[in-house]
Amino acid sequence: MNLTRAGARLQVLLGHLGRPSAPTIVAQPVSGLASPASFQPEQFQYTLDNNVLTLEQRKFYEENGFLVIKNLVSDDDIQRFRAEFERICREEVKPPGIVIMRDVALTKQDYMPSDRMVSKIQDFQEDEELFRYCLLPEILKYVECFTGPNIMALHGMLINKPPDVGKKTSRHPFHQDLHYFPIRPSNLIVCAWTAMEHIDRNNGCLVVLPGTHKGTLKPHDYPKWEGGVNKMYHGIQDYDPNSPRVHLVMEKGDTVFFHPLLIHGSGRNKTQGFRKAISCHFGSSDCQYIDVSGTSQENIAREVVEMAEKKYGFQGFMDFKDTWIFRSRLVKGERINI
Numbered sequence: 001m002n003l004t005r006a007g008a009r010l011q012v013l014l015g016h017l018g019r020p021s022a023p024t025i026v027a028q029p030v031s032g033l034a035s036p037a038s039f040q041p042e043q044f045q046y047t048l049d050n051n052v053l054t055l056e057q058r059k060f061y062e063e064n065g066f067l068v069i070k071n072l073v074s075d076d077d078i079q080r081f082r083a084e085f086e087r088i089c090r091e092e093v094k095p096p097g098i099v100i101m102r103d104v105a106l107t108k109q110d111y112m113p114s115d116r117m118v119s120k121i122q123d124f125q126e127d128e129e130l131f132r133y134c135l136l137p138e139i140l141k142y143v144e145c146f147t148g149p150n151i152m153a154l155h156g157m158l159i160n161k162p163p164d165v166g167k168k169t170s171r172h173p174f175h176q177d178l179h180y181f182p183i184r185p186s187n188l189i190v191c192a193w194t195a196m197e198h199i200d201r202n203n204g205c206l207v208v209l210p211g212t213h214k215g216t217l218k219p220h221d222y223p224k225w226e227g228g229v230n231k232m233y234h235g236i237q238d239y240d241p242n243s244p245r246v247h248l249v250m251e252k253g254d255t256v257f258f259h260p261l262l263i264h265g266s267g268r269n270k271t272q273g274f275r276k277a278i279s280c281h282f283g284s285s286d287c288q289y290i291d292v293s294g295t296s297q298e299n300i301a302r303e304v305v306e307m308a309e310k311k312y313g314f315q316g317f318m319d320f321k322d323t324w325i326f327r328s329r330l331v332k333g334e335r336i337n338i
């Protein structure tokens with residue numbers, strides 16, 4: 001049975017009150033004689049009751065903080081996202097609000113409108129063609145397992161990881177996406193990230209530290225990398241270098257859903273191709289904005305507000321929260337708080 005709206009609300013409310021959500025009793029596979037241990041009620045913290053995830057998938061996400069669904073997005077859709085990305089890079093269309101980023105190693109080169117100059121586009125919520133990604137029923141079906149039925153698309157990105165020019169600037173340092181979001185509770189936020197081609201360690205796959213979603217939000221800052229670091233690519237300073245890493249090798253259309261506290265990054269692109277992925281962060285509209293003053297998120301809040309003031313040309317009227325209000329769009333259910 002699908003999670004009812006009231007059920008999701010209750011779960012959110014209980015979350016706000018700082019209580020664990022109601023225990024969910026799940027039938028355990030029983031082999032041979034049932035021992036009392038087989039009937040222990042199971043507590044799920046990071047997933048909601050739904051009939052989409054198998055028990056095995058649900059337990060995997062609970063334990064690891066991510067879940068890969070193979071072959072979820074069609075070749076046809078990926079081709080359309082690619083074509084639209086190229087149109088945007090060639091400046092044939094200029095969707096309002098879009099941010100076009102270059103790799104920091106290439107910023108001093110003369111700009112030519114070409115997809116070979118672009119490392120990432122962000123904030124494509126006003127581009128109806130790319131925003132289709134955030135509306136795909138096959139994506140939302142899984143998103144709902146984490147957010148419940150009232151779903152906001154918080155932030156879209158198409159990442160075009162460039163060939164590394166030798167300075168390792170194509171890497172994305174280990175980070176937790178929650179650092180960028182003044183939104184809670186974190187368990188009602190999830191990222192969907194879809195490989196637009198075969199991605200492995202050669203072209204810079206996602207690298208995750210399984211289970212780190214169970215920890216807290218860590219302080220982030222620019223890594224001290226000699227070759228330079230891209231704007232806003234904050235990283236965790238004190239992650240455990242011995243913590244086991246999983247390199248996510250993915251095929252075109254495969255999609256990983258991951259928790260915003262999961263520590264992840266991506267390695268350098270050692271190929272000559274531009275490695276492409278499309279992603280969106282989703283959150284329940286039952287979430288709340290938080291004030292990040294006095295927290296480790298103050299540094300990113302300041303940077304984002306400065307950037308937004310520059311982009312929209314007015315100063316002193318916006319806070320971190322407002323920059324997210326601008327960008328988020330309802331994709332399913334009702335808009336409640338955020």
Ligand SMILES: CC(C)CC(=O)SCCNC(=O)CCNC(=O)[C@H](O)C(C)(C)COP(=O)(O)OP(=O)(O)OC[C@H]1O[C@@H](n2cnc3c(N)ncnc32)[C@H](O)[C@@H]1OP(=O)(O)O
Binds near residue numbers: 099180229307
């Ligand atoms: C969970 C999720 C939210 C996680 C993330 O998204 S992490 C990454 C987030 N990153 C961002 O949001 C970055 C947003 N980017 C931007 O706003 C822009 O691309 C900018 C970096 C400001 C550059 O834009 P724009 O001003 O149009 O470009 P310009 O070519 O005129 O450059 C202005 C000055 O910025 C420098 N710049 C451009 N691109 C980068 C870069 N990638 N890294 C570091 N510095 C950069 C550029 O060299 C120039 O500097 P000056 O020549 O003025 O000293």
Ligand SMILES: Nc1ncnc2c1ncn2[C@@H]1O[C@H](COP(=O)(O)OP(=O)(O)OP(=O)(O)O)[C@@H](O)[C@H]1O
Binds near residue numbers: 172173201205207
């Ligand atoms: N000093 C660092 N601080 C933070 N993150 C780092 C640092 N060095 C590497 N990383 C991150 O580690 C992850 C992958 O590193 P890893 O060495 O496992 O693979 P790779 O760099 O993709 O491939 P290879 O090691 O084969 O060159 C990336 O997410 C990268 O951004």
Ligand SMILES: O=C(O)CCC(=O)C(=O)O
Binds near residue numbers: 206264265266
């Ligand atoms: O390299 C990637 O595609 C991952 C990017 C990422 O984690 C992010 O932008 O938050």
Ligand SMILES: [Fe+2]
Binds near residue numbers: 175176177264
């Ligand atoms: Fe990330």
Ligand SMILES: [Mg+2]
Binds near residue numbers: 267
């Ligand atoms: Mg490496």
